[in-house]
């Protein structure tokens with residue numbers, strides 16, 4: 001029998017308490033990794049960690065000290081760190097005419113500052129001389145919103161475009177410094193989970209579509225594959241980018257969106 005492809009690897013998934021992050025924790029575990037779930041929602045996060053036989057850390061991705069403590073605790077609990085999935089993110093839709101700068105800053109704080117700090121602490125931990133020190137893979141979760149123009153998503157799209165670009169810089173910097181860490185990102189299409197449903201509701205509230213169903217139909221209409229994504233399809237891409245099957249793939253944005261963002 002062949003070994004699971006991530007056997008012996010240790011992974012940390014931010015925002016792992018629900019939605020895509022929970023699915024990533026399940027798929028990484030099924031591929032043989034030991035997973036640390038990191039989130040603000042301690043009860044739900046612990047439940048996921050227990051279900052996958054992993055560990056839990058409370059980690060606010062916007063806070064540098066929280067990363068420091070969270071990663072140290074993760075390494076101590078599972079004995080290393082080879083994979084970081086920078087998944088925690090928020091989406092708040094707004095028309096330009098109504099834009100609230102505080103909302104804009106909040107989106108950037110979680111999606112851009114949070115992801116950047118994750119890269120920082122992954123590099124420090126996985127690079128030579130770090131607490132884990134074996135190199136590894138960072139997978140940032142961007143969005144199809146980084147690649148299209150959808151009304152009311154300016155802040156979210158800009159933040160995810162930033163994730164796409166910082167991913168490439170991180171891959172280059174890791175190579176230049178000899179850190180042995182690959183950095184890629186995934187751009188998921190709309191997934192009909194809590195966040196996806198929330199987006200369809202917001203589009204309706206803002207008067208851009210007559211109903212959430214028609215907002216979803218609008219997205220599907222722009223998608224060559226003719227449907228929304230599933231959480232499993234996004235998780236397959238994350239496992240691929242975490243594994244040695246992608247060992248010469250570095251600094252890319254992998255669209256998993258049925259062709260919507262071309």
Ligand SMILES: NC(=O)c1ccc[n+]([C@@H]2O[C@H](COP(=O)([O-])OP(=O)(O)OC[C@H]3O[C@@H](n4cnc5c(N)ncnc54)[C@H](O)[C@@H]3O)[C@@H](O)[C@H]2O)c1
Nearest residue numbers: 015017018019020060061087088089143188190191195196
């Ligand atoms: N759902 C979609 O359709 C979709 C599509 C493309 C991209 N994405 C991206 O995928 C990622 C996951 O989305 P989801 O649908 O699972 O969303 P979700 O809202 O269901 O889950 C997000 C998780 O992140 C956690 N979180 C939020 N702020 C945090 C912080 N400061 N520190 C730590 N954890 C924090 C939340 O507690 C939650 O558990 C996000 O980055 C999102 O932008 C989602």
